[in-house]
Amino acid sequence: MPSSSPAAAQTVHVTLDDGGGYPIEIGAGLLASIGAHPALTHPALRSAAAMIVTNTTVAPLYAEALAAALRPPYAQVHTVALPDGEAHKDWPTLNLVFDALLGHGCDRKTVLFALGGGVVGDMTGFAAACYMRGVPFVQVPTTLLAQVDSSVGGKTAINHPLGKNMIGAFYQPKLVLCDLATLATLPAREVSAGLAEVIKYGPIADMDFLAWIEAHVGALRAGDHAALAHAVRRSCEIKARVVGQDEKEAGLRAILNFGHTFGHAIEAGLGYGEWLHGEAVGCGMVMAARLSARLGLVDDAFVARLVAIVERAGLPVRAPRIDARDNPGRYLALMRVDKKAEAGEIKFVLIARPGEAVVRGAPDALVREVIDASCA
Amino acid sequence: MPSSSPAAAQTVHVTLDDGGGYPIEIGAGLLASIGAHPALTHPALRSAAAMIVTNTTVAPLYAEALAAALRPPYAQVHTVALPDGEAHKDWPTLNLVFDALLGHGCDRKTVLFALGGGVVGDMTGFAAACYMRGVPFVQVPTTLLAQVDSSVGGKTAINHPLGKNMIGAFYQPKLVLCDLATLATLPAREVSAGLAEVIKYGPIADMDFLAWIEAHVGALRAGDHAALAHAVRRSCEIKARVVGQDEKEAGLRAILNFGHTFGHAIEAGLGYGEWLHGEAVGCGMVMAARLSARLGLVDDAFVARLVAIVERAGLPVRAPRIDARDNPGRYLALMRVDKKAEAGEIKFVLIARPGEAVVRGAPDALVREVIDASCA
Numbered sequence: 126m127p128s129s130s131p132a133a134a135q136t137v138h139v140t141l142d143d144g145g146g147y148p149i150e151i152g153a154g155l156l157a158s159i160g161a162h163p164a165l166t167h168p169a170l171r172s173a174a175a176m177i178v179t180n181t182t183v184a185p186l187y188a189e190a191l192a193a194a195l196r197p198p199y200a201q202v203h204t205v206a207l208p209d210g211e212a213h214k215d216w217p218t219l220n221l222v223f224d225a226l227l228g229h230g231c232d233r234k235t236v237l238f239a240l241g242g243g244v245v246g247d248m249t250g251f252a253a254a255c256y257m258r259g260v261p262f263v264q265v266p267t268t269l270l271a272q273v274d275s276s277v278g279g280k281t282a283i284n285h286p287l288g289k290n291m292i293g294a295f296y297q298p299k300l301v302l303c304d305l306a307t308l309a310t311l312p313a314r315e316v317s318a319g320l321a322e323v324i325k326y327g328p329i330a331d332m333d334f335l336a337w338i339e340a341h342v343g344a345l346r347a348g349d350h351a352a353l354a355h356a357v358r359r360s361c362e363i364k365a366r367v368v369g370q371d372e373k374e375a376g377l378r379a380i381l382n383f384g385h386t387f388g389h390a391i392e393a394g395l396g397y398g399e400w401l402h403g404e405a406v407g408c409g410m411v412m413a414a415r416l417s418a419r420l421g422l423v424d425d426a427f428v429a430r431l432v433a434i435v436e437r438a439g440l441p442v443r444a445p446r447i448d449a450r451d452n453p454g455r456y457l458a459l460m461r462v463d464k465k466a467e468a469g470e471i472k473f474v475l476i477a478r479p480g481e482a483v484v485r486g487a488p489d490a491l492v493r494e495v496i497d498a499s500c501a
Numbered sequence: 502m503p504s505s506s507p508a509a510a511q512t513v514h515v516t517l518d519d520g521g522g523y524p525i526e527i528g529a530g531l532l533a534s535i536g537a538h539p540a541l542t543h544p545a546l547r548s549a550a551a552m553i554v555t556n557t558t559v560a561p562l563y564a565e566a567l568a569a570a571l572r573p574p575y576a577q578v579h580t581v582a583l584p585d586g587e588a589h590k591d592w593p594t595l596n597l598v599f600d601a602l603l604g605h606g607c608d609r610k611t612v613l614f615a616l617g618g619g620v621v622g623d624m625t626g627f628a629a630a631c632y633m634r635g636v637p638f639v640q641v642p643t644t645l646l647a648q649v650d651s652s653v654g655g656k657t658a659i660n661h662p663l664g665k666n667m668i669g670a671f672y673q674p675k676l677v678l679c680d681l682a683t684l685a686t687l688p689a690r691e692v693s694a695g696l697a698e699v700i701k702y703g704p705i706a707d708m709d710f711l712a713w714i715e716a717h718v719g720a721l722r723a724g725d726h727a728a729l730a731h732a733v734r735r736s737c738e739i740k741a742r743v744v745g746q747d748e749k750e751a752g753l754r755a756i757l758n759f760g761h762t763f764g765h766a767i768e769a770g771l772g773y774g775e776w777l778h779g780e781a782v783g784c785g786m787v788m789a790a791r792l793s794a795r796l797g798l799v800d801d802a803f804v805a806r807l808v809a810i811v812e813r814a815g816l817p818v819r820a821p822r823i824d825a826r827d828n829p830g831r832y833l834a835l836m837r838v839d840k841k842a843e844a845g846e847i848k849f850v851l852i853a854r855p856g857e858a859v860v861r862g863a864p865d866a867l868v869r870e871v872i873d874a875s876c877a
Contacts, residue, residue, distance in 0.1 A: 143519070216592055220661075227663035230838070255631075258658065258669045282634065285596075287603035293634045294670065462606070 135354055137361045139277055140369055141297055149276050149301040149365075151357050153350045156187065156265070156304045159194045164300035165236070166198055170261055172234040175199040178222055178249040179240040180209040183267055186310055191240055191265065199236070203229050207248065211397050214244050214284045216292075222252040233257040236299075242268035242315075243275050243402070247293070250281030254296035263300045267307040269319025269353070270403050273360035276301040278368045278381075288462065289389070289397070305353045316346060317439035318403025321384070323356045324434055325410060326363045328427075329383045329474070329482040334359050335434070342437050380482035383474040384410030387444070390459040394447025407440030408499070415495045416487055417475040427479055444499035456496050457489060511730055513737045515653055516745055517673055525652050525677040525741075527733050529726045532563065532641070532680045536570045540676035541612070546637055548610040551575040554598055554625040555616040556585040559643055562686055567616055567641065575612070579605050583624065587773050590620050590660045592668075598628040609633040612675075618644035618691075619651050619778070623669070626657030630672035639676045643683040645695025645729070646779050649736035652677040654744045654757075664838065665765070665773070681729045692722055693815030694779025697760070699732045700810055701786060702739045704803075705759045705850070705858040710735050711810070718813050756858035759850040760786030763820070766835035770823025783816030784875070791871045792863055793851040803855055820875035832872050833865060 134152030141147075148164065164170065175195050179188050184206040192202045205225040207218050226235065237260060239249030246264055253262035266272045282293025308316070320342070327335025337355070338345070344352035364381060371378040388409030391400060400408075414428045436442050448455035460471045470486050477483040510528030517523075524540065540546065551571050555564050560582040568578045581601040583594050602611065613636060615625030622640055629638035642648045658669025684692070696718070703711025713731070714721070720728035740757060747754040764785030767776060776784075790804045812818050824831040836847045846862050853859040 216596070220592070223661050223668060224663070227661060227667060255668045255670060257667060258656065258671055280634065285599050285603060287600070291603060291633060292599060292631045294631060295634055 135358050137358055137365060139297075139361075139365045141279075145297075147297060147299055147301065149303060149361050151272075151303045151305070151354050151361070153305040153354075155302050156190055156307065157194050159191070159263075159265070159302055160196070160198055162300060162302070165263070170236060170299060172199065172232075172236050172261075174201040174203065174229065174231050174235045175238060176222075176226060176229070176231060176235055177202065177204040177238045177240050178207065178245060178252065179204065180207050180242075180245055182209040183241040183245070187240060187265075187267060187307060191238065195238070201229070203231075207245065209244075211244055211284070211402075214248060214282075216283060219248055219252055219283050222248070223256060226252075226256055231256075231260075233260055235260050237262040238265055239263070239298075240265045240267065241271070242266065243271045246271050246275040247281050247290070248283060250279070250296050250298065251283055251293050254281055254294040259296070261299045262296075263302065264298045265302050265304070267304070268311055269308055269316055269357075270322055271319075272303040272308075272357045273319060274322045274364070276303065277361050277364040278378075289393075303357055305350050305357070308353060309348060313346070313439070314401065315403075316348070318401040318407075320345060320356075320438040321403035321407035321410070321435070321440055323360050324431075324438060325381075325383050325406065326360050327434075328410070328414070328431060328476050328479060329380050330363045330367070330480060331359070332480040334363070335430075339434055339437075342434065346439065376484070379472065379484045380474055383476075383482055384408075384413055386460055386471065386473055387412040387456070390456045391445060391447065393459050394455055395445055400441070400445070404441055407435045407438065408442060408444055411435055411442050412444060412495055412499045413474060414476060415498060416473060416492060417477075419491050419495060420475065420487060422483075423476050423479065427476070443501075444496065446500050457492060511734050513734055513741060515673075515737075515741045517655075521673075523673060523675055523677065525679060525737050527648075527679045527681070527730050527737070529681040529730075531678050532566055532683070533570050535567070535639075535641070535678055536572070536574055538676060538678070541574055541639070546612060546675060548575065548608075548612050548637075550577040550579065550605065550607050550611045551614060552598075552602060552605070552607060552611055553578065553580040553614045553616050554583065554621060554628065555580065556583045556618075556621050558585040559617040559621070563616060563643060563683060567614065571614070577605070579607075583621065585620075587620055587660070587778075590624060590658075592659060595624055595628055595659050598624070599632060602628075602632055607632075607636075609636055611636050613638040614641055615639070615674075616641045616643065617647070618642065619647045622647050622651040623657050623666070624659060626655070626672050626674065627659055627669050630657055630670040635672070637675045638672075639678065640674045641678050641680070643680070644687055645684055645692055645733075646698055647695075648679040648684075648733045649695060650698045650740075652679065653737050653740040654754075665769070679733055681726050681733070684729065685724060689722070689815065690777065691779075692724070694777040694783075696721060696732075696814040697779035697783035697786070697811070697816055699736050700807075700814060701757075701759050701782065702736050703810075704786070704790070704807060704852050704855060705756050706739045706743070706856060707735070708856040710739070711806075715810055715813075718810065722815065752860075755848065755860045756850055759852075759858055760784075760789055762836050762847065762849055763788040763832070766832045767821060767823065769835050770831055771821055776817070776821070780817055783811045783814065784818060784820050787811055787818050788820060788871055788875045789849060789851060791874060792849060792868060793853075795867050795871060796851065796863060798859075799852050799855065803852070819877075820872065822876050833868060 137149040279297040282290035285291040388405035391405040513525040658666035661667040764781035767781040
C-alpha cells in the first residue's frame, strides 16, 4: 500500500506552559532507531526498565520490533497487551497496566511506551500520569488518527459507564514517534477516519492546508509517505499552536472539537463502535458547517466544499437517525451532556469564516433544522 | 476535651512552583464561615455545585454543618459518604465519587470538599485530579494527622493490592481549612498518632519547635486550641518550605518521610490497620534515630530525647516483631519495595545532626542491629 516516494524525517517541537516541551518525530521506518533518540538517552530519562503498553491487535505486528529497538537503552523491556477497542477503555483494563508495573517491580523511573491507536495512547498516558504519581511516557501512535490527534495536547483518559473520557489527566509525553510505515497495516476505513481529523484543521485554522488536502487526498488514502508526512506534520503544528495558547482547555482549545459535538452524539446515539470516531467527526463537521451557514457565518459554497472533501476522504456525510421516531430531540439531549456544555447549554464549535472557528450557542430550532437536513 | 483558651485564626500561605498558591486557615470554629472565604467566592471558582466527600464516621458529625455553610455560595451541595478506613482506599470506593458526580450531572467547575482524615483527603484529591481531567478541590481535614500532614504537598493517591499509594497524582487544593474544633471528636489514640507527624518536624528541621512540643505535649493531648493552632501552623510552615523547594519529590522532599521507611515496614508487616500510621511513624522515627546514631551522625542523648517525647505523646517506642521466627529479614524485604527505593537499595531518611535530615543508604548489618535493639 505505501508508495516508494521518499520522506525524510521531520520534527515538530511542542512547547508547554511550564517552559518544557517535547519533539514529535515523523517519518517512515523510525521505529527501529527509537532507542538512540536523544529524548531517551537524556540522563533524566535514563532507567533500567521500559514497559510497552499495546493491544492484542497491534502487539503481533510491532511489539517485538519496538522491544528490540529499546534494548539498549533499557536493560528490561516488558510488554502488556490490553484487549482491543473502546469498550475496554475502562478501569479494569487500565489496572492490567498497574498489575504489570507492580508485578515487575517497576519503580518511578520506568518509562511507558504507548504502541497503538488513540485508546492505547489515552490509557497509557493516564497510567503514566497515575503510576507512583507520575512516570515518563512516550507515544508511538500506529494509526493516522492517533498520529494527528493524540500526539499533541496531553489529554489522557478512560471512560466511565456514565460518560466517555470522564476520568483522566492532562499529562505530556517526553517524545512522540510517528512511524508512517506502521500505517501500512491500517485498514482503509481507519485511514479515512484519521483523515477526518486532518481535514478538520483546514476550516478551523488554515484554508491553504484544506486546498492541499483536496489536491492530495488520493495520495493520502493510497498511503504515500511524503503526503502522509506533510499531513501529520501540518496537523501537529496547528494543534500545537492552539494547545500552546490554552494547555488546560480554558477556551481557545475548544475549537479543536470542530465536528465533535454532533459527532459525539452520533457515536453515543448509535452505540460506541458502530461508527468509528473519525467517521462521526467527519459527518459532525458537515453538520457544524451547516449550522454555521444557517447562522449566516459562512455561505453554502463553503458547506458544499466541506461536504465534497469529507466524501472524497471516504467518510459519511449523511447523519444517522439515532431515534426510532426520527425525533431530533435525542441529538439535543446527547449534546447537552457533552463535557463542553455549561449548565446545560450546548457549546458548538462553528466556522466564523473559512479558516477561523468560534465557540457559541445556537437556538434549538436551528439545530433541529440542521439535524433534519443532515439526516435526509 | 478542648479547653477554652482562645485561638485567633491563623493563615499559612503555600506557594507553588507555577507561581500560584493557596491559604491554609487554622482556627477553632472556622467551618461555619467557610462559604464566605475569598478562595471560594473568587470568580474562577464560582460554580453551581459543590460535592462533599466524607466517610461514614465523619458524615454524622460534620457533613450537615459543612453543607449548610456552603449554601451560599453553592446552589447545589451534594454529599457522598465513603466507607471508613484504609482498607477502602481503593478504586471501587473512589469510583463511588465518580458515580455521584456523574449521577448529579456535575460539570468541570464543580468544587470537591474533602471532609475527614488523610484517607478521605487523599481520595478526594485524586478524584478531583481525575474528574473531567481536573476540578478544583478544598481540604477540610478533621484529624490532627491530616491537618499537619495532608494540608501541604498535593500528594493524592489510592492503594493497589500490590502497594500502598501506588496510584495517584500531585494535585493542589484551592484552600485548606483546619477547624481545630473538629478535633474534639477525635479519639485520644488518633491525637497521639497525629502528634507523631508534628514531632517529626523537630529533628528534621527545627529543634526549637521540638523544645516547644516538649513543653506543650500535655496541652496538645488535652486539646488546647492555642497549642494545637501553633503545632498545626508550625508543621504546615515547615512542610510548605520543604515542599516549595521540591514540589514533585525529586530529592529534598524525601526528608519529610523521616520515620516512614521503618514505619511502612511495620504497617505492612503487621497488616494495615493494626497500628495507626502515626504510631508506626513514631516508632519508625525512634528506629531511624538509632540508625543515625550507629552511623555516628547523632549521639545517644539525642536518641534518648526523641524516645522520651515519642513516648510522652502516647506513641509506641518498641518495634513489633513482624516475623514469626524473629528474623529481621522481613523488615529489610518490606523496606526494599518502598517507593523511595531505587534499584532495590533502601533510602533511609536519617538525622545528619539535630534539626537536619539526610537521605542515604546504610549497611544491612547495621540496620539489622537497629531492628534487633528496637524490638527488644
